[in-house]
Amino acid sequence: MADPIDLDHVTSLEREAQSRYAHRALVCSSTACLSAGAAGVRAALESDLEASDRSSDVQVVASGCPGLCSRGPLVRVETRGLEPTLYEHVDDEAASTIAQQHLIEGRERAEVSSIEPSLPFYAKQVKVVLRNAGLIDPDRLEDYVAAGGYRALSNALRTMTPEQVIDEVDASGLRGRGGAGYPTARKWRLLHDAVAAPDQPKYVIANGDEGDPGAYMDRTIMDSDPHLVLEGLSLAAYATGASKGYLYVRAEYPLAIERLERAIRSAKRAKLLGRSVLGSDFAFDVEVRVGAGAFVCGEETALMASIEGRRGLPELRPPYPTERGLWNQPTMINNVETLANIPAIVGDGAAAFAAIGTPESRGTKVFALAGSLENTGLIEVPMGISLREIVFDMGGGIPDGRTFKAAQTGGPSGGCIPEQFLDSPVDYEHLQQLGSMMGSGGLVVMDDSVSMPEVARFYMEFCRDESCGKCAPCRVGTVKMFDFLDRICRGDGRPRDLWHLESLCKTVRATSLCGLGQSAPNPVFSTLDHFRDEYLALLREESLAAPAPAGVVDADSLPTWGDDA
Amino acid sequence: MSLTPPRPGGPRPNVPVILDGEEVLAFDGETILDLARRLGSPIPTLCYLDGLSVHGGCRLCVVEVNGDNRLPLACATPVSSEMDIRTDTSSLRDHRRRVIELLFAEGNHICASCVSSGACELQDLAAENDVDHIHYALEFPRIDVDATHPKYVLDRERCVLCTRCVRVCDEVEGAHVWDIAQRGSQSTLVAELGKPWGDATSCTWCGKCVLVCPTGALSFKGRSTGEMRHDPDVIAFLARLRDEGEWIDREEPAP
Ligand SMILES: Cc1cc2nc3c(=O)[nH]c(=O)nc-3n(C[C@H](O)[C@H](O)[C@H](O)COP(=O)(O)O)c2cc1C
Ligand code: SF4
Ligand code: FES
Numbered sequence: 001m002a003d004p005i006d007l008d009h010v011t012s013l014e015r016e017a018q019s020r021y022a023h024r025a026l027v028c029s030s031t032a033c034l035s036a037g038a039a040g041v042r043a044a045l046e047s048d049l050e051a052s053d054r055s056s057d058v059q060v061v062a063s064g065c066p067g068l069c070s071r072g073p074l075v076r077v078e079t080r081g082l083e084p085t086l087y088e089h090v091d092d093e094a095a096s097t098i099a100q101q102h103l104i105e106g107r108e109r110a111e112v113s114s115i116e117p118s119l120p121f122y123a124k125q126v127k128v129v130l131r132n133a134g135l136i137d138p139d140r141l142e143d144y145v146a147a148g149g150y151r152a153l154s155n156a157l158r159t160m161t162p163e164q165v166i167d168e169v170d171a172s173g174l175r176g177r178g179g180a181g182y183p184t185a186r187k188w189r190l191l192h193d194a195v196a197a198p199d200q201p202k203y204v205i206a207n208g209d210e211g212d213p214g215a216y217m218d219r220t221i222m223d224s225d226p227h228l229v230l231e232g233l234s235l236a237a238y239a240t241g242a243s244k245g246y247l248y249v250r251a252e253y254p255l256a257i258e259r260l261e262r263a264i265r266s267a268k269r270a271k272l273l274g275r276s277v278l279g280s281d282f283a284f285d286v287e288v289r290v291g292a293g294a295f296v297c298g299e300e301t302a303l304m305a306s307i308e309g310r311r312g313l314p315e316l317r318p319p320y321p322t323e324r325g326l327w328n329q330p331t332m333i334n335n336v337e338t339l340a341n342i343p344a345i346v347g348d349g350a351a352a353f354a355a356i357g358t359p360e361s362r363g364t365k366v367f368a369l370a371g372s373l374e375n376t377g378l379i380e381v382p383m384g385i386s387l388r389e390i391v392f393d394m395g396g397g398i399p400d401g402r403t404f405k406a407a408q409t410g411g412p413s414g415g416c417i418p419e420q421f422l423d424s425p426v427d428y429e430h431l432q433q434l435g436s437m438m439g440s441g442g443l444v445v446m447d448d449s450v451s452m453p454e455v456a457r458f459y460m461e462f463c464r465d466e467s468c469g470k471c472a473p474c475r476v477g478t479v480k481m482f483d484f485l486d487r488i489c490r491g492d493g494r495p496r497d498l499w500h501l502e503s504l505c506k507t508v509r510a511t512s513l514c515g516l517g518q519s520a521p522n523p524v525f526s527t528l529d530h531f532r533d534e535y536l537a538l539l540r541e542e543s544l545a546a547p548a549p550a551g552v553v554d555a556d557s558l559p560t561w562g563d564d565a
Numbered sequence: 566m567s568l569t570p571p572r573p574g575g576p577r578p579n580v581p582v583i584l585d586g587e588e589v590l591a592f593d594g595e596t597i598l599d600l601a602r603r604l605g606s607p608i609p610t611l612c613y614l615d616g617l618s619v620h621g622g623c624r625l626c627v628v629e630v631n632g633d634n635r636l637p638l639a640c641a642t643p644v645s646s647e648m649d650i651r652t653d654t655s656s657l658r659d660h661r662r663r664v665i666e667l668l669f670a671e672g673n674h675i676c677a678s679c680v681s682s683g684a685c686e687l688q689d690l691a692a693e694n695d696v697d698h699i700h701y702a703l704e705f706p707r708i709d710v711d712a713t714h715p716k717y718v719l720d721r722e723r724c725v726l727c728t729r730c731v732r733v734c735d736e737v738e739g740a741h742v743w744d745i746a747q748r749g750s751q752s753t754l755v756a757e758l759g760k761p762w763g764d765a766t767s768c769t770w771c772g773k774c775v776l777v778c779p780t781g782a783l784s785f786k787g788r789s790t791g792e793m794r795h796d797p798d799v800i801a802f803l804a805r806l807r808d809e810g811e812w813i814d815r816e817e818p819a820p
Binding site: 294296311315316464465466467468469470471472473475476477478479480483500503504506507510511512513 | 619621622623624627634636638641656659660663664667668670671700701702704725726744745747748749750751752
């Protein structure tokens with residue numbers, strides 16, 4: 001049996017290998033840049049280098065995502081003795097220019113436009129989760145190890161008890177990044193204290209279902225740094241006594257799936273997974289499970305049903321998964337980004353992590369910036385940063401001479417934050433106070449051309465189409481809420497439609513079984529709170545103004561039942 | 566999960582709770598629904614059926630506990646000491662009425678032409694909860710009737726997706742002929758992954774699904790308007806006999 005990996009040895013070999021190259025050219029090969037042509041860029045670089053006699057001087061790497069996706073494909077060139085350069089909008093021609101001027105001729109910078117590191121989009125970021133994204137080859141374990149990877153796991157196995165690992169996570173103040181912000185250590189403790197049936201494992205699951213429209217934080221973490229997620233999951237398993245893990249990834253993420261599977265294979269070969277992790281008596285095995293792309297399968301009980309091969313329907317809680325989960329054994333579900341924070345917390349200590357962010361919301365949050373912004377892409381910011389800084393400094397403001405109207409966070413479960421709250425800090429508490437929520441990290445900026453009732457209709461259509469249908473208020477209520485919104489948006493709405501819409505929203509929120517239905521009305525509530533005038537302006541008033549013909553009763557004048565809940 | 570009053574000498578209710586303002590004693594482990602039914606305080610239910618697993622889909626049995634705005638299900642929540650349970654506040658009534666209206670809007674519940682009129686739980690729910698008008702546009706689904714079974718008929722336009730038939734067939738009869746296909750508003754009851762009922766060879770013709778159907782979706786063939794009578798309570802009886810081991814052949818030594 002082969003020995004477990006020697007992390008220090010691998011690191012020095014890798015560093016030595018890398019130091020033999022004068023340049024390291026990292027071509028972003030994450031989903032956005034790939035679809036913008038990054039594969040061709042890498043081929044162009046490689047063939048130009050082949051054609052010269054300098055190819056042995058340059059290491060071309062298919063890297064993960066450096067974040068500023070709207071300017072992709074991105075190529076980062078690290079040259080010994082120089083600050084790295086991040087070339088933007090690199091097409092095949094620009095790739096040849098970079099190869100010729102920078103890599104072959106050895107000029108400091110090729111005549112291809114590049115992104116200054118001082119750009120606020122980058123300067124304001126604090127990287128914990130994305131610290132390796134764009135800097136390493138996600139397909140090579142050695143690259144991750146050389147960047148400090150698996151040290152946290154190895155140290156924990158040698159020097160910390162599971163309880164100490166949990167205490168460290170507790171001290172960090174980490175809260176779940178999957179939406180609700182539940183304290184991570186509390187969940188870990190529940191699983192730690194739970195007892196499985198004889199001969200049955202306890203389970204940990206990384207939730208990489210990421211169904212919010214427009215969100216791709218988790219996808220990027222998985223396809224840019226798969227070992228980070230594996231290490232986080234392994235630490236979770238060690239701390240809680242779980243011996244089996246699943247990475248649940250939606251089928252729409254083929255690249256993430258491929259890279260995670262490769263990461264698992266290389267981690268197994270290196271004895272970072274398996275019956276005796278790094279020679280210790282901690283045993284942990286991981287499998288990828290591919291979801292079929294239903295939003296509701298991100299909900300933890302539906303997710304477990306899906307892993308078991310059943311219909312992805314939410315179930316009543318309690319019992320909570322930590323009491324009875326996968327195959328009735330205690331199970332814990334953590335979001336991918338939550339887990340990606342763990343190696344830093346356990347490796348560098350809770351204090352360093354807790355120093356970032358606000359007292360109630362520690363650490364960083366990754367957001368997928370989208371919508372009317374100069375710069376869109378992925379950012380990792382300290383909790384508590386203001387929305388204004390994100391939108392105007394990092395996002396570069398609103399293009400085309402338009403003005404800011406609202407920022408939508410939390411996707412179909414969240415809400416729209418209007419201009420007067422641009423200075424509020426972005427953390428769990430404040431977003432909730434504003435009628436929105438952190439959600440998984442989608443952040444869509446809307447300019448003054450956007451109609452807010454239409455935004456509400458868009459998200460309601462999404463919820464309607466994604467409702468699993470198990471419970472009546474969500475199954476039928478989302479259809480009816482959508483119908484009311486659609487009627488209003490088409491200019492056909494009557495005042496009573498608005499009244500019915502609001503009362504139905506309250507009922508669906510109060511009575512739905514799972515978070516999908518409970519939060520489906522949120523975009524309606526928040527747009528009504530902040531932009532009610534837009535709804536009123538769309539309503540048809542004739543029905544009130546014109547007197548009804550004799551014998552016809554105007555339905556609007558009839559009393560409606562009940563005081564509203 | 567017992568509707569039978571405590572027998573003398575058996576365990577006595579000893580969990581103090583407040584039910585609609587009155588201090589009462591509940592059995593340990595009893596659900597809010599069992600308690601309320603035992604004490605004659607009605608909570609509307611639709612998907613719940615004594616003897617089957619809890620589904621929790623109709624959401625009509627929501628109650629208020631300790632004034633919290635999270636509304637637990639009476640059918641799924643065990644009582645615990647000192648709970649202050651309200652089963653009939655004005656906001657609960659509003660919520661229930663709207664959910665019932667939604668169910669009416671979803672299907673074609675035209676009582677005047679329905680086999681089950683007069684013996685329909687949806688109809689009763691509407692009457693008991695003051696639903697005299699549907700404020701939501703009716704969907705008027707058009708789904709063919711499945712009359713391929715020699716003895717029974719399935720009219721999906723009247724199905725409220727309570728899954729009683731699915732559960733009784735799986736949990737009591739052990740055949741699992743039924744399940745729900747598709748999702749959301751497309752959800753639909755199917756036999757054997759989508760076969761006509763008459764072709765479903767796993768169907769034992771036991772008729773339990775028809776007995777437990779709360780509406781006119783499942784009925785005996787040949788019944789005309791208002792002639793169908795269901796008998797859902799028989800399941801609790803069967804489940805009790807099963808739990809008491811009534812069908813175990815006591816002559817045989819245990820394996
Ligand atoms: C409809 C619905 C969809 C969800 N989708 C996701 C998802 O895509 N990813 C995720 O991590 N959590 C999702 N969640 C939240 C999970 O149920 C769960 O709370 C989360 O994975 C826990 O991880 P955390 O504690 O690390 O945040 C969803 C919840 C609901 C109700
Ligand atoms: S709230 Fe919607 S998604 Fe959740 S269980 Fe009910 S129908 Fe399914
Ligand atoms: S009876 Fe409780 S949810 Fe249907």
